[in-house]
Amino acid sequence: MAKLLIIEDERDIVQALEYNLKKEGYSVSKAYDGIQGLKLIKDLSPDLIILDLMLPGVDGLEICRQVKKDPKTENLPVIMLTAKGAEADKVVGLEVGADDYIVKPFSMRELIARVRAVLKRYGKKIKETASLIKFPDLTIDSEKHEVKAAGKIIELTAKEFALLKFLAENQGRVFSREQLLDQVWGIEAAIETRTVDVHMRRLREKLGKAGKHLITLRGVGYKFV
Secondary structure (H helix, E strand, C coil): CCEEEEECCCHHHHHHHHHHHHHCCCEEEEECCHHHHHHHHHHHCCCEEEEECCCCCCCHHHHHHHHHHCCCCCCCCEEEEECCCCHHHHHHHHHCCCCEEEECCCCHHHHHHHHHHHHHHCCCCCCCCCCEEEECCEEEECCCCEEEECCEEECCCHHHHHHHHHHHHCCCCCECHHHHHHHHHCCCCCCCCHHHHHHHHHHHHHHHHHHHHEEEECCCEEEEC
């Protein structure tokens, strides 16, 4: 699953992008200003950035310059997204290292096609998430929608399964309750964050000794180890 980072200050555009890109199977994170965007680039190590040119804090051109000058991120593809359509603006964007340039308003189908093309060009072909995740004491089978702990099938609800699978696919990464609500329940979910706590408690109980994989970081969130 390719990880995309949207850095854009227009929330309606971010919501539309996030909804459509998630439907295509991408993992999506977002930032609404340049400073937050730079932080998430370091924290998340995304596979591609969709970057607005005009941003509060640090503008898109400067973010692109920093990304392409840093040896750790120089191969990180960037698609510039902006209301400026003049040829000179496109040239400047491409000169600082942007891999593609899309002018607002844009077709969502075109943007998704551009995302696919850029990822493919960088050798990051979109792959289906592995259907089988195995540990000595725990197996998660996406095709069968089945979990086994110590060789025994564990009956989970759909959300419990989705939560366990998401955390297992992102081993070692810490997710806040809000992030888990976003990724597992969906952005539209009007659910209290304590719902995550309840599901995590039930998961640990059902998994028995295998529940040790689910770690709580007090005041921060959860991770799978």
